[in-house]
Amino acid sequence: GENVEQHPSTLSVQEGDSAVIKCTYSDSASNYFPWYKQELGKRPQLIIDIRSNVGEKKDQRIAVTLNKTAKHFSLHITETQPEDSAVYFCAATLDSSASKIIFGSGTRLSIRP
Amino acid sequence: DAGVIQSPRHEVTEMGQEVTLRCKPISGHNSLFWYRQTMMRGLELLIYFNNNVPIDDSGMPEDRFSAKMPNASFSTLKIQPSEPRDSAVYFCASSDPTSGGGETQYFGPGTRLLVL
Numbered sequence: 001g002e003n004v005e006q007h008p009s010t011l012s013v014q015e016g017d018s019a020v021i022k023c024t025y026s027d028s029a030s031n032y033f034p035w036y037k038q039e040l041g042k043r044p045q046l047i048i049d050i051r052s053n054v055g056e057k058k059d060q061r062i063a064v065t066l067n068k069t070a071k072h073f074s075l076h077i078t079e080t081q082p083e084d085s086a087v088y089f090c091a092a093t094l095d096s097s098a099s100k101i102i103f104g105s106g107t108r109l110s111i112r113p
Numbered sequence: 114d115a116g117v118i119q120s121p122r123h124e125v126t127e128m129g130q131e132v133t134l135r136c137k138p139i140s141g142h143n144s145l146f147w148y149r150q151t152m153m154r155g156l157e158l159l160i161y162f163n164n165n166v167p168i169d170d171s172g173m174p175e176d177r178f179s180a181k182m183p184n185a186s187f188s189t190l191k192i193q194p195s196e197p198r199d200s201a202v203y204f205c206a207s208s209d210p211t212s213g214g215g216e217t218q219y220f221g222p223g224t225r226l227l228v229l
Contacts, residue, residue: 032216043204043220044156089156093216100146100169101218105155 002027004092006104014112019077021107023090026071030092033066033073034101038087047088048075077109085111117221119205125227131193134224137186138207146218147180147190148204156204162188163210195228202226 031052036044118137206218
């Protein structure tokens with residue numbers, strides 16, 4: 001089955017700097033990779049996703065990149081702000097109906113003022 | 114839409130008691146997922162349903178845990194008997210795989226369970 005590894009487990013960056021979170025997956029058949037953000041005491045919420053037919057996707061200050069050959073994908077947050085402080089989860093799944101999503105272990109991102 | 118609804122939001126019980134967690138998915142969503150979240154183990158998928166049918170319950174920790182989905186708008190996760198190590202936040206999520214972008218899972222607010 002699919003296995004998703006996520007690094008680092010904690011990350012602290014200065015406000016305004018960039019943050020990068022990296023994930024690897026094991027199942028080459030996986031073709032959908034969402035990222036969820038979970039603020040303290042709240043529920044996980046989707047912030048961006050990417051499919052295997054795309055190498056990069058951007059949405060304002062966040063971007064995701066995918067390297068299918070290496071089975072790596074990454075989340076990039078630029079110009080970090082205090083509200084970016086949260087736990088971020090990467091995930092992988094098959095792009096088919098009703099497939100379960102396999103989540104990474106999460107990265108706790110802290111933005112230093 | 115009100116989103117995924119879970120009840121109760123908080124539950125404190127004593128070891129050995131039965132606990133029932135409830136979930137109402139987003140209307141029209143036909144996939145439902147139960148997760149458990151702890152600091153030590155992160156976000157774990159316990160079980161998921163498609164069209165009210167359990168598809169994968171390999172994440173259910175043991176026989177003390179059971180889940181049902183009697184209809185498209187309601188699911189329960191039951192722990193009997195409960196133990197202190199069951200203390201966690203339990204999330205329910207739903208998705209609509211038949212729609213474009215249907216893999217997106219929408220999480221409920223969670224039930225914070227404390228077993229004393």
